[in-house]
Amino acid sequence: MNELKLWWKKRWVRNVLFLAILAMLFFTDAGKWIRVQVTGITLSAPSDSSQSMDTSSSVYDFPFEIQDRAGNRYLLNHFKGKPLFVNFWASWCVPCLAEFGSLEALQERVPEMEFLFITQESEEAFQAYLSRTGHQFNFYRQRSRLPTHMAHDAIPASFVLNSKGVIVFSHIGAANWNDQNLAEELKAKIH
Amino acid sequence: MKEVSFENFASLDIRVGTVLSCEPFEKARQPAFKLWIDFGDEIGERKSSAQITDLYESASLVGTQVLAVVNFPKKQIADFMSEALVLGVYSNDGVVLLRPDAQCVNGAKVG
Numbered sequence: 001m002n003e004l005k006l007w008w009k010k011r012w013v014r015n016v017l018f019l020a021i022l023a024m025l026f027f028t029d030a031g032k033w034i035r036v037q038v039t040g041i042t043l044s045a046p047s048d049s050s051q052s053m054d055t056s057s058s059v060y061d062f063p064f065e066i067q068d069r070a071g072n073r074y075l076l077n078h079f080k081g082k083p084l085f086v087n088f089w090a091s092w093c094v095p096c097l098a099e100f101g102s103l104e105a106l107q108e109r110v111p112e113m114e115f116l117f118i119t120q121e122s123e124e125a126f127q128a129y130l131s132r133t134g135h136q137f138n139f140y141r142q143r144s145r146l147p148t149h150m151a152h153d154a155i156p157a158s159f160v161l162n163s164k165g166v167i168v169f170s171h172i173g174a175a176n177w178n179d180q181n182l183a184e185e186l187k188a189k190i191h
Numbered sequence: 192m193k194e195v196s197f198e199n200f201a202s203l204d205i206r207v208g209t210v211l212s213c214e215p216f217e218k219a220r221q222p223a224f225k226l227w228i229d230f231g232d233e234i235g236e237r238k239s240s241a242q243i244t245d246l247y248e249s250a251s252l253v254g255t256q257v258l259a260v261v262n263f264p265k266k267q268i269a270d271f272m273s274e275a276l277v278l279g280v281y282s283n284d285g286v287v288l289l290r291p292d293a294q295c296v297n298g299a300k301v302g
Contacts, residue, residue, distance in 0.1 A: 065254075088251075092215055120253040122212040122227055141212070145254030153250060 032094065039098035039174065045182055046158070046175035053159075053167050054149045060165035062147035066118055066140035069130055073143060076116075077165065083190035084161040085115045088142075088152060091129035092121070095174035096156040100135050105178035107137075110186055113160070118142050162190045204262035205278070205301035206230050207291055208237070213252045216240055218269035225271055226252070231298025234261055237274040245285020258289045258301060 008015070025031035060077035067073045076086075087103065089096035107115050119126060120142045130139055150159050152172050160169035168189040208228035216223040222244040229236050239259060259275040266273045279286040291299075 090214070092217070120212060120251060121214045122225070125214055142251065142253045143211075146251040151251070153248070 035094050036097045039094055040101060040176075043099060043102065043174050043176040045179045046171035046173075046177060048169050049172060050159075050167050050170040053170050055167050057149070058165035059147050059149045059159075059161055059167065062149070063144065064147050065142075065144040066116070067143050068138070068140055069127065074140075076147075079114055079116070080165060081163050083113045083163055084159075084165075085110075085113050086150065086159045086161065087115070087117045088119070088150075088155050088157040089117055090119045090121050090155060091125055093155050099156060099174040099177060100137070102176045102178040103137075104135065106183060106186075109178075109180065109183035110190075113186070113190060114138075116140055160186055160190065201302065202262075203260055205258055206234060206261050207256055207295040207297060207299040207301070208259055208275070209254065209256050209297050210252045211236065215244070216269075216271065218271070223268075224252070226257075226277065228257065228259065228275060228277075229297050230259075230261060230275070231296060233298050237261065238272060239275040239277050240266075240268045240271055240273040241277040241279075241286075243277070243279060243286045243288060246282075246287060256290050256295060256297075258291070 025034060060080055064076040065073055115137060117137045118140045126141050149167055154172055156174050157172045159167050162168050169186060208230040210226055211229050212227040214225045216225045219240060221242050223240050223242045224244060226239045226241055227236060228239055258278045261275050263276055278289045
């Protein structure tokens with residue numbers, strides 16, 4: 001008992017600091033930012049899982065509605081004619097935010113592709129995230145049932161659609177999208 | 192098993208609603224979702240806390256229809272007011288949502 005007291009007396013500054021850092025990591029925005037950064041470092045390149053998806057028909061056959069930050073609603077087939085990168089994310093999802101940096105880089109590598117970022121969270125949480133993020137993406141809220149083509153049981157989930165709305169690449173889970181080989185592969189697939 | 196009258200059953204107001212948004216309910220003690228549900232013109236949009244995370248984790252619930260009791264007293268859970276009780280079946284793997292067999296008008300009554 002005495003030893004424990006002595007230990008605490010000697011180390012209390014360090015211990016309190018350690019607990020404070022732990023609390024910060026798990027309960028604050030700064031901690032979330034650090035978790036996002038750390039997760040980002042661990043990501044590897046995505047692998048294509050579109051073989052297991054429905055690629056026989058167009059996603060555009062299905063009326064899928066999304067809403068932008070200003071409240072305008074669009075059907076996904078509004079984007080018909082352009083290759084699309086559709087990412088399902090949420091502001092509470094650390095791996096989702098962790099891959100945003102690399103998606104920004106991919107956007108620069110494949111400028112002919114339109115990038116859409118879709119969440120199913122509330123308007124309040126959506127606007128709160130948009131007001132504090134530095135990412136200049138086209139963010140949307142999901143407003144209707146998901147097309148079966150893009151079914152996913154985890155987020156982030158990403159789907160690349162050619163100009164006809166057929167899925168040519170998909171990946172469930174976070175990845176490092178900043179990769180020249182991947183950019184070439186996607187370019188070949190969407191054309 | 193206790194018998195009840197039809198009036199007992201009819202006193203429950205069970206309606207069809209479409210999920211508008213879905214978020215994890217971080218402040219709830221049991222894992223749950225916060226749902227925002229559209230119950231049509233008469234009842235409008237209601238919030239609900241639903242412990243359905245076992246089978247619907249990150250599944251896309253937006254746009255799908257659910258059934259919920261809308262005339263229970265509102266219930267405050269942490270900082271969230273639950274205004275409808277979403278109905279489900281307790282299966283071995285977790286709660287399975289009850290849904291109408293075909294698309295219905297929001298606010299349609301179960302009876």
